[in-house]
Amino acid sequence: MKDALLTDDAVRAAAHALRGQRGDEVDEAIARATWSVLTEPGDGVAGALIRELGAVEALRFAMDGGAEAGMAVSGTVRARNALAEGRKRWMPRADPRAVTEALRGASQVGARLLVPGDADWPAGVDDLGEHAPHALWVRGATPLLTADPRVSIVGARASTGYGDHVAAEIAGDLAAGGAVIVSGGAYGIDGAAHRAALGVDGRTLALLAGGVDRAYPTGHHQLLARIATQGAVVSELPCGAAPTKWRFLARNRLIAALGQATVVIEAGWRSGSLNTAGHAAALGRPLGAVPGPVTSAASAGCHRLLREYDARCVTSAAEVREMWMPGAGSTSSPPATDPDLIRLLDALSSRVGNEVSELARRSGLAPQRIQALLGLLELEGAVTHAVNGWRRTVSP
Amino acid sequence: MKDALLTDDAVRAAAHALRGQRGDEVDEAIARATWSVLTEPGDGVAGALIRELGAVEALRFAMDGGAEAGMAVSGTVRARNALAEGRKRWMPRADPRAVTEALRGASQVGARLLVPGDADWPAGVDDLGEHAPHALWVRGATPLLTADPRVSIVGARASTGYGDHVAAEIAGDLAAGGAVIVSGGAYGIDGAAHRAALGVDGRTLALLAGGVDRAYPTGHHQLLARIATQGAVVSELPCGAAPTKWRFLARNRLIAALGQATVVIEAGWRSGSLNTAGHAAALGRPLGAVPGPVTSAASAGCHRLLREYDARCVTSAAEVREMWMPGAGSTSSPPATDPDLIRLLDALSSRVGNEVSELARRSGLAPQRIQALLGLLELEGAVTHAVNGWRRTVSP
Numbered sequence: 001m002k003d004a005l006l007t008d009d010a011v012r013a014a015a016h017a018l019r020g021q022r023g024d025e026v027d028e029a030i031a032r033a034t035w036s037v038l039t040e041p042g043d044g045v046a047g048a049l050i051r052e053l054g055a056v057e058a059l060r061f062a063m064d065g066g067a068e069a070g071m072a073v074s075g076t077v078r079a080r081n082a083l084a085e086g087r088k089r090w091m092p093r094a095d096p097r098a099v100t101e102a103l104r105g106a107s108q109v110g111a112r113l114l115v116p117g118d119a120d121w122p123a124g125v126d127d128l129g130e131h132a133p134h135a136l137w138v139r140g141a142t143p144l145l146t147a148d149p150r151v152s153i154v155g156a157r158a159s160t161g162y163g164d165h166v167a168a169e170i171a172g173d174l175a176a177g178g179a180v181i182v183s184g185g186a187y188g189i190d191g192a193a194h195r196a197a198l199g200v201d202g203r204t205l206a207l208l209a210g211g212v213d214r215a216y217p218t219g220h221h222q223l224l225a226r227i228a229t230q231g232a233v234v235s236e237l238p239c240g241a242a243p244t245k246w247r248f249l250a251r252n253r254l255i256a257a258l259g260q261a262t263v264v265i266e267a268g269w270r271s272g273s274l275n276t277a278g279h280a281a282a283l284g285r286p287l288g289a290v291p292g293p294v295t296s297a298a299s300a301g302c303h304r305l306l307r308e309y310d311a312r313c314v315t316s317a318a319e320v321r322e323m324w325m326p327g328a329g330s331t332s333s334p335p336a337t338d339p340d341l342i343r344l345l346d347a348l349s350s351r352v353g354n355e356v357s358e359l360a361r362r363s364g365l366a367p368q369r370i371q372a373l374l375g376l377l378e379l380e381g382a383v384t385h386a387v388n389g390w391r392r393t394v395s396p
Numbered sequence: 397m398k399d400a401l402l403t404d405d406a407v408r409a410a411a412h413a414l415r416g417q418r419g420d421e422v423d424e425a426i427a428r429a430t431w432s433v434l435t436e437p438g439d440g441v442a443g444a445l446i447r448e449l450g451a452v453e454a455l456r457f458a459m460d461g462g463a464e465a466g467m468a469v470s471g472t473v474r475a476r477n478a479l480a481e482g483r484k485r486w487m488p489r490a491d492p493r494a495v496t497e498a499l500r501g502a503s504q505v506g507a508r509l510l511v512p513g514d515a516d517w518p519a520g521v522d523d524l525g526e527h528a529p530h531a532l533w534v535r536g537a538t539p540l541l542t543a544d545p546r547v548s549i550v551g552a553r554a555s556t557g558y559g560d561h562v563a564a565e566i567a568g569d570l571a572a573g574g575a576v577i578v579s580g581g582a583y584g585i586d587g588a589a590h591r592a593a594l595g596v597d598g599r600t601l602a603l604l605a606g607g608v609d610r611a612y613p614t615g616h617h618q619l620l621a622r623i624a625t626q627g628a629v630v631s632e633l634p635c636g637a638a639p640t641k642w643r644f645l646a647r648n649r650l651i652a653a654l655g656q657a658t659v660v661i662e663a664g665w666r667s668g669s670l671n672t673a674g675h676a677a678a679l680g681r682p683l684g685a686v687p688g689p690v691t692s693a694a695s696a697g698c699h700r701l702l703r704e705y706d707a708r709c710v711t712s713a714a715e716v717r718e719m720w721m722p723g724a725g726s727t728s729s730p731p732a733t734d735p736d737l738i739r740l741l742d743a744l745s746s747r748v749g750n751e752v753s754e755l756a757r758r759s760g761l762a763p764q765r766i767q768a769l770l771g772l773l774e775l776e777g778a779v780t781h782a783v784n785g786w787r788r789t790v791s792p
Binding site: 040316366 | 436481484486488558643645687688690696739741742753760761765
């Protein structure tokens with residue numbers, strides 16, 4: 001049993017076909033593909049075990065039910081119990097045929113299997129620690145996973161015309177500027193963001209909650225196919241895996257981890273996008289929310305992010321860029337306005353002339369101060385002095 | 397000259413008519429009314445002098461040009477220079493007739509003169525320090541100035557239907573709950589807030605940039621008359637004073653100081669409401685901004701407040717109330733959801749039954765864990781066990 005998953009001929013042949021590796025070289029990929037079959041996303045016990053032993057040894061250890069006593073695995077009683085529980089979860093799926101199917105399924109749709117250490121493995125997902133994905137299945141351009149900058153744009157499936165418009169504007173602008181738009185391939189905001197990126201011949205990544213061989217939602221079959229061609233479709237679930245509610249929630253952590261910043265555009269009060277936002281905040285990634293009308297339920301989640309998650313209010317692509325490039329925006333400081341000047345201009349008329357004494361009375365400024373300011377204003381052509389006193393010149 | 401403003405018969409008679417005081421009693425009121433005539437709002441030199449000497453002595457000192465040398469006024473060269481400059485500002489207006497006119501003007505429109513120490517003097521404005529108003533002229537119910545709670549609601553003159561709607565909703569709800577709505581009497585958001593308060597028989601204060609005898613804007617003549625009857629119209633400028641740009645800016649600090657919290661509803665990128673907001677922030681008053689569509693220029697200033705002033709995003713009267721009553725809102729925490737339960741529910745079908753082994757494979761959970769969860773779900777009536785296994789019950 002112990003090595004059955006690693007030594008199975010069909011598994012090894014399928015892994016070779018996918019990775020082009022042989023012998024010991026392919027063991028790591030097989031082990032990680034197997035872990036992605038055995039576990040549900042974010043299985044922290046598997047993550048800790050892999051971190052301690054490496055994917056190959058962790059797999060041998062997990063499959064060898066009687067080995068605990070003799071192994072050098074450090075561990076409290078609690079850790080040992082967790083491991084025993086983990087093993088109970090993993091064993092029902094420990095079937096070489098399932099691993100073979102996952103690997104063959106990937107080959108059939110032209111997907112690649114990425115594991116840590118591969119050139120295109122995105123370091124950002126390792127920030128998830130024990131909850132990092134064991135492997136990533138990718139249809140499309142794997143270099144996009146590490147291209148800079150990457151911004152995650154997510155939001156309501158039931159978006160409004162306003163949200164779709166803003167998502168398209170922001171994602172299109174960012175993608176045109178070279179950013180990789182990361183999203184979840186869903187209806188609504190996700191779709192608008194992906195489409196806008198494709199529309200400007202930009203780059204975009206779709207993170208799925210099921211296998212990359214399954215278009216979900218089915219209505220986005222064509223969109224996902226375009227993303228796989230022009231960008232990349234990514235999942236930690238093996239080919240054949242169906243999306244489930246849990247997998248959607250777990251997928252959200254990958255969207256947050258893959259983006260260097262996350263922006264939410266429209267989200268209901270209990271939207272799944274808040275889950276993505278929570279992951280981004282927990283990972284220390286800049287989090288932005290696009291406000292909307294307070295009368296729109298579709299923006300309630302965004303306003304909640306501004307209130308409760310300390311998200312940054314973003315209203316344009318420039319402001320989104322500022323999230324990872326402080327100072328990149330066009331924020332201007334208010335004009336420095338001399339209060340005395342405002343008062344003097346208040347006191348001046350463009351119709352009738354006023355002498356300094358009258359201007360002093362009207363403005364509450366000292367006559368000397370007025371003389372000085374009038375001198376400046378005259379140089380600027382803002383006032384003229386005529387027979388009956390000073391007056392403002394009328395600007396065209 | 398020194399005492400001319402305090403001893404002038406017409407001044408004293410007008411002050412008595414207004415305040416009902418005689419002799420030494422009325423001196424303070426006369427001095428402060430005079431300061432409100434001599435200075436433009438926020439004159440920090442006058443404010444510092446009054447703080448040091450009291451309004452009466454400060455006035456005598458200011459009018460006595462040769463007294464500096466002998467006075468016990470502490471002061472650096474810079475302070476003495478500031479004082480000399482101040483005197484040059486004040487002297488052109490030092491005319492007893494102007495003070496008499498201000499006092500008589502107030503009597504004619506039924507306005508009252510409030511000075512520090514009066515029961516209805518609002519302590520909040522003293523937070524402005526040297527820039528606090530010397531006196532307040534009030535038409536209407538002076539107790540509103542100290543009634544609790546007071547919330548300042550300001551915004552764009554060129555408001556949109558959205559802004560007017562939200563201002564009316566929030567101000568109406570707050571006023572119906574007993575809050576005093578403080579605003580600037582302007583077109584747009586200010587007017588919508590005042591009207592909503594009046595509409596629910598609530599209380600509202602309008603802070604004007606000119607004398608309370610002048611309806612400005614003139615199109616709000618009737619509205620301001622209603623506010624003076626049902627609430628109060630307030631200014632630091634004496635009757636007869638015209639609003640100027642400087643006075644509008646200075647008036648904004650009073651709106652910020654009078655409210656226990658300030659909320660901005662719609663504001664352009666360079667709106668005067670940002671000036672009010674800046675004062676509120678500088679005074680440490682809670683500052684809120686209502687978001688709107690990012691496609692609306694009328695909300696750009698509000699989004700700027702969220703981004704640059706650390707304003708709180710507020711979307712309802714309940715959230716505004718939270719600004720001075722933390723915890724008063726209805727913020728709910730996300731539902732505590734057991735990840736294992738989500739996974740098991742994902743794995744269960746309502747159409748076909750599944751045995752525990754199959755559920756284990758589908759969910760990635762250990763069989764024992766599934767047994768335990770199924771037990772709970774069965775108690776809740778969420779699952780049933782039939783011949784061919786467990787299935788979800790369909791909720792009606």
